[in-house]
Amino acid sequence: MTNQEIIERIDRSIAEEFEIDPEEMKPEKTLFQDLGLDSLDIVDLVIVLETAFGFKIREEEGIRKIRTLGDIHSFVLQKKDELESIPR
């Protein structure tokens, strides 16, 4: 999966779960103020991402620093790089 495909999957999954207009899915958008999510939604956001990408991230420190959609893109891309660097 390319980085662009990952970003598209993130945006699609979040837009679908939280019923957000796909046009609104811009990296600079803040989750709370711009996209209208709240703390309960963040609980579900983690599950949406875990389901979409098959990893576990609930305990990750990096989650707490996420403010924008772009932060999610970066977080997931970094997580993917970490997973792929682990020898199988």
Place this chain on the structure above:
Amino acid sequence: MPLKRVVITGMGAISPFGRGVDTLMTALLSGESGVRILPELADIRGIRTRVAALVPGVDPGEIPRKYRRSMSTMSVFAALAAGDAIAQAGLSGEQVRGGRLGVSIGSTIGSPRTTQSFFDDFRIDNSVERMKSGVFFQIMNHSCAANVAHMFGITGRTVAPAAACSTGCLAVGYGAEMISMGKQDFMLCGGADEFHPLTAATFDIMNAASTRFNESPWKTPRPFDRDRDGVVCAEGSGILLLESLDSALRRNAGILAEIVGFASTSDPESIANPNAANIAHCMHQALLDAGIGPEGIDYVNAHATGTELGDIAESEAIRSIFGDRVPTSSLKGNLGHAMAASGAIELEASVEMMRRETLLPTHNLDHVDPLCASVTHVREITRRRVDTVMKNNFALGGVNSSLIIRRFQQ
């Protein structure tokens, strides 16, 4: 402390006929049945009933996601019915949010569909890792009440009475008492339930669910009829906006009816079986609360679900108090039994019967059971002015309830 008079100024209904009290009344006046064959019941081992009365055509999508995420189907029903009741009453935003409006809405249990969905997933690998944040808010016992309060920004009391089939009636009665005591000026009151096979199975295993009309669902249930064979489970919500008379007059609200009496009694004889004497005791207490005698009641809207024992016990109780003088009918022949919602939906129809000066008959009552023949059954649509109505509901668990409403007069 003088008690305040309590009136009904708004009503919302989600019934097996769809949304709205007018929709409900049109179907009832046309003698329609909301009961249908539910094919998926055939896939459940051990269940014999195949019919139910489900709500058609309700779109949860009209509720914003922010509110909908914590709602199961029953809360969606309650929220839509509550919105319609508020709209009919014409309450302002300030009146809704200002602390003088409270909520008294119950359901039999928290959402059985969400509960099942959670455990289906949980049992895959003994994991809660996929549990969404909304699950608890859909299965907690006060889910309907809390979701209604949340959606409309209500800041007064929230209570969620739960007594299965008596819930709707109790919720209205307790709400009326709060207004009567001056604790709130307005109360959104009623009940909601969503269909789940668990409910049908509960009656089925006790041989109290209808099983002989699986191919002709419109013929069941058959309250008071000699060929009745049990309950048909339904779903929906009835929500009434109650208000102090002072408030209603002050804001020139349309008054639909006055609530003049309420009683609820416990029946310790049996957790499941109704007892005629205890039912009669409840009805008598409601008359005392209203300060009227049996001669003051013009019509009884019965609980009568179409079970063998329940219909006989209620007939005997009605007979013992009213003799054969008072016309009586049950609406469950049309509606099935919407559990926590049934009392409130039937109360709304009773209000409309009073307003329209028209009594609805018991649907499917073709041959009155001799053991239920001691009361005067409404057998056809009857034009008659009635000014005071008793509404009964009796629940599994032995919780009886009776409300008395009256045509409003200054």
